[in-house]
Amino acid sequence: MTSRVQAVLMALLAPAIAVLVAVIATSAVILAVGSAPGDFWSAMFSNPLPRIKVNVVNQTAIIYISAVAAAIGFRMGLFNIGIEGQYTIASFAAASFAGAAYLSGFANIAVTLLIAIVVGAGWAGIAGLLKVTRGVSEVISTIMLNSIAITMAGYLLNRYGVHEGNTVHTTKLSGDSKVAGWAPFEPRDGQVWALALLAVAIGVGFWVLLNKTRFGFDLRASGQSETAALASGINPKRMVLISMLLSGAVAGLIWMPAYFGGAGSYGTAFQGGLGFTGLAVALLGRNSPLGMFFGAVLFAYLTAQSNTLTFGSDISPSIVEITQGVAVLAVVVAYEVVRRWRSRLEQRQVARELVAA
């Protein structure tokens, strides 16, 4: 039992160190530009407004989905930087379909989600195919596909979207396909999106896939040791393709809670950049289903709460990006240090137990 507690404490050590380093670095930057770090931290730790609380929950959900998409790649040793492009193009396709209202009510929602999955997977699949057939690094191809996706979505939107004044968006979602959320506070504080529950389902699904299935074992084995995976009979090309498709499929869903919960159209309401946030959170949470949850909460909280800075302090809300960046950087280093330390500790422990036995 004590070893169990010890293991948990060990697991928390690296993130704790990372957050501490991030706090120190942020304070130092604020100090260096002549502001008061105290103002910053008191703003950050003040009790969030109801509106911000709702915002944190919603953002956590979509950041988490993005992190899972990244983690599927990472676990297999693939760096899918293309989540940004995958969910942009998937969101555009899904919003175009849903807005056209070929179907109504629940059927419209279900098919739209399916389209988001398929388009996301397909876009990621291009990089997967290039890798297994031509040996193109997924890092390069997904970065290029990001540009193509964003440009293409912009072009198609401009061409076929609804122009309204200076803005353009896809046809608005009709009322019967909106998914009502849940307003924990006053209506003006906003709703928690119902489809935020997708994040829970994806998280549980990811955990089951990784730890309980043969495919998950193959995925982890490939990520841990390519050579051992090959010798054990895993077909590396097949694994690359499947995990790329899977990663893209999850990526396709990133913006869907926001779309059905509030935005209602793809256009100015679209929230970009989540793909990169997801990569950072996956790193922070070490690709573990639970770890990434805490990472997503941290990121969502920092971003949402930083709006408080706009009032009553001279510190730019962008400062939290430094906190986030340093946290990710520090966690990578801290994990490696803790890992080595643990492995030494474990070796010593094994030696001791064997001598005693």
Add this chain to the structure above:
Amino acid sequence: MVDQASSVRLSAITKRFPGVVANHDVDLTIRPGTVHALVGENGAGKSTLMKILYGVQKPDEGTIAIDGEDVSFASPTDAIKRGIGMVFQHFMLADNLTVLENMVLGAEKLHGIGDGAREEIRRISDRFGFGLEPDTLVEKLGVAARQRLEIAKVLYRGARVIILDEPTAVLVPQEVDALFENLRELKQAGNSVLFISHKLDEVLAIADDITVMRRGTTVGTADPQTVTKHELAELMVGDELPSPATEESTVTDVVQLRLDGVTVTDEFGRDLLSDISLQIRRGEVLGIAGVEGNGQTELVDVVMGMRDPASGSIHLENDDVTHWHTRKLRESGVGYIPEDRHRHGLLLDSPLWENRILGHQTRPPSVKGPWINRSGARQDTERIIADYDVRTPGIDTVARALSGGNQQKLIVGREMSGDPHLLVAAHPTRGVDVGAQAAIWDHIKRARREGLAVLLISADLDELIGLSDTIRVILRGRLVGTFDPSSATPQDLGRAMTGAGEEAVS
């Protein structure tokens, strides 16, 4: 730099690793200007001791003294500063750089990177007869020249005590003679050499002093002038002389594996394996002897489905498996003990029970349909640990924490699970302790009695002769000779391996 080499004295060195005490109470004194041989079996603790002397690892107990002065090395850099240099078995050279560039890499401050360095290299090369040209690309050098370059590198850095880790393992006999000539030159120039080996003939030929290690400790010293090979061997292995004694044949008529004219080429179309034909029957162990790098790895890869042959066919019993993938082969009953257990056999950071699943992802008891059968895998891991005497605190211990011998026993146990029909075993006892070695041999022999066909690749000729029913020799990707282990001697095999045998192709 003084002309006289230093004396090195190691006293009561102890170093513990998980599961094993790698070194305990080791005493060793290297006299100035001598070649000191450190002999012992694989796993006797020689490598650990050298790493301690070279500052790669710190001893838990004991002292190192150079010229009577106690020293402590935090890293090899410290050791080099005190004039101790080491040449590893696996060379650490950059192929795409020149001799000069390799030499000055990391030692730029000594003689610069230009003409000063060039001059110094020429001086060292001429002094000891190394024959090194500073501006040759290392990729153009043969194995022996690379080794001389490694030694020169160490001298360049000012070493007076040179540790050589099994330097002859990669050399053919003529090259060994040349190396010994170099060593004598070094000695005359006042350097000392610590020569690690388990080849007794070589040790007797070159050493001035001999220290014998067994089971992690120094068990004695010997005078090469008077000691006999037999006495040394007895010191090395103690009372229990484990030898894989051949048993009566269990070879049946059923052909389990057949290769016909298998050729494997690299990406440039050059032959790695040429026209390999062989067959292994049930209950037969076919041994493949050869100097490393003559196609053994490719042979294993092609049989295991990790490489596609350019031509030829492979049959497993009656199935044409030429283009089968590894997983399908494994499912049809092929066990595989890989050459490099860390890279190909284990997930080092995963617990033992997950390692039990590796390679058996599609077969019970590890899985149930698409699901991992956690309790089944765990139970079966317990079985392997008990039956194969894997020393571990439990099945949740990560593989990395186990000693090499115990890791290997786990792999052997795993690969023997599920009643395989064919076992591909590449260096199954490399780097494991004597106890584990004997146990692994017993398991292979038992499985052979039960009708297992075994393809055994090994660099240990005694192991090949002791276990095999037939020995084939591989040279430059071709099978060049067939030997009956009951009459073949290591010398016969050695000749064939280097191409000196009458069946060798030119």
